[in-house]
Amino acid sequence: MNPDRAKVTIFDVAEHAGVSIKTVSRVVNNEPNVRENTRERVMLAVRELRYQPNAAARELSGKRSRIIGLIYENAEEFSYLNDVFNGALGICEPAGYSLLLRPLTLPDPEIIDHIRQFATNARVEGIVLPAPMGDLPEVSGLLREMRIPFAAITPREPAPDEINILCNDEAASHALTELLIRQGHDAIGFIKGHPDHGASHKRFAGYRRALKQHGVAYAPRLVRQGYFDFESGRIAAGRMLDLPNPPSAVLASNDDMAAGAIFAARKRGLNVPGELSIAGFDDTRFSSRIWPPLTTVRQPIVQMAETAAALLIDKLNGHSTEAPDAPFECEVVIRESTAPLSPA
Amino acid sequence: MNPDRAKVTIFDVAEHAGVSIKTVSRVVNNEPNVRENTRERVMLAVRELRYQPNAAARELSGKRSRIIGLIYENAEEFSYLNDVFNGALGICEPAGYSLLLRPLTLPDPEIIDHIRQFATNARVEGIVLPAPMGDLPEVSGLLREMRIPFAAITPREPAPDEINILCNDEAASHALTELLIRQGHDAIGFIKGHPDHGASHKRFAGYRRALKQHGVAYAPRLVRQGYFDFESGRIAAGRMLDLPNPPSAVLASNDDMAAGAIFAARKRGLNVPGELSIAGFDDTRFSSRIWPPLTTVRQPIVQMAETAAALLIDKLNGHSTEAPDAPFECEVVIRESTAPLSPA
DNA sequence: AATCCATTTGACAACGCTGTCAGTTTGCTG
DNA sequence: CAGCAAACTGACAGCGTTGTCAAATGGATT
Structure with a gap:
């Protein structure tokens, strides 16, 4: 780790704002019960000192890793995954989450072990499952059993209390x-x-x-x-x-x-x-x-992935997860490989 | 975080093996000065209890995040990146490192800020720079200035003390x-x-x-x-x-x-x-x-990315980083889009 | 002015690990 | 068999946050 980086701690901010570290913590985490006046003072200090909370300390203390896993089939075709990555990353980053990839080569007889290890070792809070991962019953079953929230981007039937992103x-x-x-x-x-x-x-x-x-x-x-x-x-x-x-x-x-x-x-x-x-x-x-x-x-894969990540993060943050009312719309793109039946 | 997971701590292992936590730490981190006998006893306890060190605690205490960043251009063509991801992930995972992605859309006038923020916020120890990221002087310049080790997979001229993966x-x-x-x-x-x-x-x-x-x-x-x-x-x-x-x-x-x-x-x-x-x-x-x-x-992109990641990790671990002697070999693949000049 | 309660704030103990340093053992020497 | 250095081992203090709970504050009500 570089000595020049990441040195402003919560103590510095607290001192600068003339409050206790706990109050700084409250402000930074958007917790209630902070007087508006105080909140502003702290925010100012945060900005002035360019304070960035230490993720490791947060995780250790708060039990929240702010890491979301993305388990995908390492197939040859990648444009689908590219869209999934972009969608998920685009949501995770501003929300303060990191995205951790876990490619899997299917079929994988040890898939259960691999996922279990990924989930434990990488301490992910939730997992995004693009197709075809979300289709595999053993995968969703394991995650359910491990009680890890997940969002499946896959055209299976919606399961109650689980995040399913569908398209028609x-x-x-x-x-x-x-x-x-x-x-x-x-x-x-x-x-x-x-x-x-x-x-x-x-x-x-x-x-x-x-x-x-x-x-x-x-x-x-x-x-x-x-x-x-x-x-x-x-x-x-x-x-x-x-x-x-x-x-x-x-x-x-x-x-x-x-x-x-x-x-x-x-x-x-x-x-x-x-x-x-x-x-x-x-x-x-x-x-x-x-x-x-x-x-x-x-x-609309990017949007679907965005929605998956957003709903998952909502769920992790204890917000009400309201599924989108309708499946996403696909669009027929007509190009030159089809033509009216020729008279011959 | 799920209550069922990640509960075995270093204390449990220490007790199980009849040693102090520090000794367990030594064994787990492959530090010297542990009697072979003791080492084995600890290893056994580790295996029996399925102990997995808590990454957050490690990072907080040891100042090492074990995270490697991968900054890439979010271009349309993805098969190159797919190979890079696979190569880098394949090395990082067994080495106990996580890979964090940072797509960037070029040209990006704020590239410096974006990278600086990524490096600070995401507390990456080192960064892999596939083409064309490694080609951008402002990027490598910034990383050099921030003193963050990086490995550039790019056909630029090798720079001394920097990891450059080349191919012919x-x-x-x-x-x-x-x-x-x-x-x-x-x-x-x-x-x-x-x-x-x-x-x-x-x-x-x-x-x-x-x-x-x-x-x-x-x-x-x-x-x-x-x-x-x-x-x-x-x-x-x-x-x-x-x-x-x-x-x-x-x-x-x-x-x-x-x-x-x-x-x-x-x-x-x-x-x-x-x-x-x-x-x-x-x-x-x-x-x-x-x-x-x-x-x-x-x-041989997968291999090149593997080498990049491996050399980077070596460097982060203080091992001697000996660059590969020769650039990687490309291979001409002859298919059907070329043919001898027709007599006409 | 005194009382009460809701709101706001702070003190301090975890969290699980590694670094430091001191203490203990071991293996040799003389 | 004492004496000593080298090889091991362990006690304990952080690391920077959040959770808990007690204390302080402020406003409304007597």
């Missing part, structure tokens, strides 16, 4: 499918996402609902299991395209798989979107950088 | 250019990177050296300024392609700009790599997902 994946998927149907497509392939992710089911459900609503027959042969990665999308799309009656459009449950589908189409000499429309999900950073730019669905 | 960008750029020359290209465009990044200059230097070495004339009209983002790459490439005698190959200083170049080529109906070879730099995650997959250069 299902509706967005429905809208996207509807778009393709309106463009004349009636053989629409679907590449499912990883079955452990709540989002996968929501997205598939939206697809099916749209088909049904518009009287388009559901064809199991046009549905393939994918795992949210490029490779599985490439393979799944390839299988469909090699079918005797291939689909004229493919909806992938995320952009990575959509990119895989484009790759597969191109390998087979198919023009996208002329001969095959392809849409994705997530509006990943590269969605607009590939050719053709992807039609996809954008989620 | 220049050589890789040279090799990539050479590859194109060998494929028959003699009108090779170059899109420069952001002038504030050290890497930009290295990469340009490698290009020029290769041209010179192989007797290919250097044509300023084939060199354009870019800023490492897709859009600037698209524009720069577009300008070159609209030239009366356009290049048959374009080397972009990173993959984002290379993707922009592919985009520009496609807009003009040019076949890549048939009519135009394009190569990038960095082997971003999407390099192999776009069409055609990009020929590019891969840097």
